[in-house]
Amino acid sequence: GNSVTQMEGPVTLSEEAFLTINCTYTATGYPSLFWYVQYPGEGLQLLLKATKADDKGSNKGFEATYRKETTSFHLEKGSVQVSDSAVYFCALSDRGTALIFGKGTTLSVSS
């Protein structure tokens, strides 16, 4: 079946450090891939998405490239801020009826 695996957290960084959160997926079809962010006590917000191989999603300085050959969708940001502290979820949608999420990675950024 379809699944998403993300790196275990927590990830602790200093402000302005480079961020990578790894995400790999297993899918029978050609899924769309997403990164969602959850701030404390809040729901999930879509951060970025990519709908086909080699697409790059980007938003608020975050980027992720849909790599079909490695079945990956790693999240990167060149310089993190304290306000980026949150839980990040990688997800896929294959048939369009529901999202399949990874377990989430907690990011903590200190000044």
Added chain:
Amino acid sequence: NAGVMQNPRHLVRRRGQEARLRCSPMKGHSHVYWYRQLPEEGLKFMVYLQKENIIDESGMPKERFSAEFPKEGPSILRIQQVVRGDSAAYFCASSAEQGKNTEAFFGQGTRLTVV
């Protein structure tokens, strides 16, 4: 345009009681999804509904859980005879259409605590 509204935000129930969670989708959205988030876990799909119809309930426990999305009013997730293992955050999402490229908008969730 208000976002997805869930209420209550926090709900405490004793074992054996019923829990009712409400979700009003974004205006113009007719597709609703319910997810459950257990501590230290990602979100797990429970059920997908369109107006008056359950489309996919493959993630819903077979007993005690039910969902509806009536023609008028919010979607309701109902848990009967709650047990401690039902304690979790329940999130609702809505979308304007179905499709793997469609963005789903999430509510702030209802945090259910069973004591």
